Amino acid sequence: MNEGQMNEGQMNEPKKRGPKLGTVRRPWTPEVRRCVVCDTAFEAGRAYQRKTCSDVCKYKLLNRCLHARIQEKQALKANQPPKPKRQRCLHTPVVRPCTVCGKMFENWTTKRKQTCSWECRSELLRRMANRQFQLVREGKPHQPPERIPPPNLICAVCGKTFVYDNKWLNIRSTCSKTCTRKLQSKQRRVNLNNTCMMCGQTFVVNPRTRKRKMCSRKCLRKFMLHRLKNIDRSHLIVWRSLTCVVCGKTFQQTGKQFNSYSPKRTCSPECKLERQRQTGLMTQLSPEAYKIIGEKAAAHPKTGHFETNQHAKDYSLKSPDGEIFQFRNLALFIDRHQELIASTVGGMKYYKFTNARSGLSVLAPWRKDRQGSWHGWKWYDDGNTTSGDTLE
Numbered sequence: 001m002n003e004g005q006m007n008e009g010q011m012n013e014p015k016k017r018g019p020k021l022g023t024v025r026r027p028w029t030p031e032v033r034r035c036v037v038c039d040t041a042f043e044a045g046r047a048y049q050r051k052t053c054s055d056v057c058k059y060k061l062l063n064r065c066l067h068a069r070i071q072e073k074q075a076l077k078a079n080q081p082p083k084p085k086r087q088r089c090l091h092t093p094v095v096r097p098c099t100v101c102g103k104m105f106e107n108w109t110t111k112r113k114q115t116c117s118w119e120c121r122s123e124l125l126r127r128m129a130n131r132q133f134q135l136v137r138e139g140k141p142h143q144p145p146e147r148i149p150p151p152n153l154i155c156a157v158c159g160k161t162f163v164y165d166n167k168w169l170n171i172r173s174t175c176s177k178t179c180t181r182k183l184q185s186k187q188r189r190v191n192l193n194n195t196c197m198m199c200g201q202t203f204v205v206n207p208r209t210r211k212r213k214m215c216s217r218k219c220l221r222k223f224m225l226h227r228l229k230n231i232d233r234s235h236l237i238v239w240r241s242l243t244c245v246v247c248g249k250t251f252q253q254t255g256k257q258f259n260s261y262s263p264k265r266t267c268s269p270e271c272k273l274e275r276q277r278q279t280g281l282m283t284q285l286s287p288e289a290y291k292i293i294g295e296k297a298a299a300h301p302k303t304g305h306f307e308t309n310q311h312a313k314d315y316s317l318k319s320p321d322g323e324i325f326q327f328r329n330l331a332l333f334i335d336r337h338q339e340l341i342a343s344t345v346g347g348m349k350y351y352k353f354t355n356a357r358s359g360l361s362v363l364a365p366w367r368k369d370r371q372g373s374w375h376g377w378k379w380y381d382d383g384n385t386t387s388g389d390t391l392e
Contacts, residue, residue, distance in 0.1 A: 037061055100124055157182050198223050246271040246278075305332060317360065320344050320376030330361060344375050 030043040033050070037057035044050050052058040093106035098116040100123050105116035115121040152161050153172065157179035164172045174180045194205045194212065198219035205212050214220040239252045244267040251267040266272045301308040312329035319325065319340070327333045334341060334356050341356050342348045359374040361367065365381070372378065 155179055244268075244271055246274050305329075305335075307332060313364070313366075315360075315364065316380045317363065318378045318380040324380050326380075331357060334360070344377065 032041055033044045034041060035053040035057055036051045037060050038053065040053050042053040052061055093108045095104055095106055096113075097104055098120050099114045100120040101116065103116050105113075107113045115124055151163075153164055153175075154161055155175040156173045158175065160175050162175040174183055192205045193202050195202055196215040196219055197213045199215065201215050203215040214223060241250055242253055242264070243250055245265045247267065249267050253264055266275055297303045298305065302310045306312075307328045309329055312332075314326075314328050315330055315333070316324070316326045325333070325337075339348070345356075360377060362369060362371045363374060363377065363379040364370065365379065
């Protein structure tokens with residue numbers, strides 16, 4: 001069956017993966033190795049990194065490697081000097097006797113320890129549990145130890161006496177949150193006097209902003225300018241001595257200007273102009289020559305103020321009164337019809353402040369930012385545009 005005669009089902013069937021025609025797979029042969037532990041022969045299979053014949057030999061080999069590493073570490077540790085003992089804490093220990101065995105021990109922690117070791121601690125807990133069981137058997141309720149009553153304190157704001165029973169916090173100086181807020185606001189209102197470093201005037205400083213050293217932004221600005229002017233930056237600037245290409249005079253230049261894309265090659269603006277004349281970058285013309293060139297350009301039909309100007313285009317506009325104007329060169333049309341355009345704008349008084357050329361050029365269809373109208377002027381498209389300005 002040809003390819004053109006194949007059914008759609010046969011064409012959509014996925015291709016079967018397999019060896020290409022004419023290729024023969026090489027038969028796999030297992031590799032025979034010797035066990036590293038028991039020295040018995042075994043087939044390695046597809047695991048090329050296998051070194052043992054069974055899991056038992058594998059764990060034996062791992063134990064050997066582990067013991068070898070431990071021995072290496074112990075040998076290195078024996079050759080090294082002993083490390084100094086790490087200090088457990090910065091404060092001095094408290095020496096007290098153990099409540100169980102009576103042995104004196106050092107307490108390095110902030111907690112109040114009662115025993116010297118874990119054995120004495122377990123013995124103390126056992127005695128306490130037996131005491132509680134004995135009280136329960138006798139029917140006596142548990143009596144907590146007597147606590148020392150907290151002292152009576154005096155509020156620093158209202159003078160009222162109050163009791164503050166909290167052993168984990170510091171002693172309070174106020175009786176309530178309201179008095180605390182009043183005390184904080186009173187502390188904030190305490191102002192400090194400071195002297196300005198620039199003008200010497202004394203000014204009041206809030207405790208939160210006691211780092212202020214200037215009385216106002218004006219003095220701060222003066223101080224920063226004075227500081228910037230007095231900074232010596234001569235060691236940061238690298239000067240290079242160069243020779244002028246035109247006059248041969250030596251002049252200095254900073255490293256930043258020298259390493260720029262277009263470094264200086266002349267010492268003054270006059271030498272720069274002379275070099276431009278020599279290289280042809282600038283032609284030397286007199287003012288009279290520029291005047292003659294301007295007069296000739298204005299009189300030429302392609303560059304002057306004429307309908308034959310090379311940049312002129314055909315326009316077809318419709319005035320607000322319904323009159324149609326078809327012309328070439330928009331600038332020439334505006335100059336010839338100033339009074340007509342001024343009447344649509346609002347008079348000659350406003351004509352000077354309006355850009356009629358940009359407003360009328362936006363009506364052209366070839367402009368991307370085309371608009372529909374400008375002070376009543378619209379674009380008139382009849383398909384036949386003639387040169388010159390004709391009034392219908």
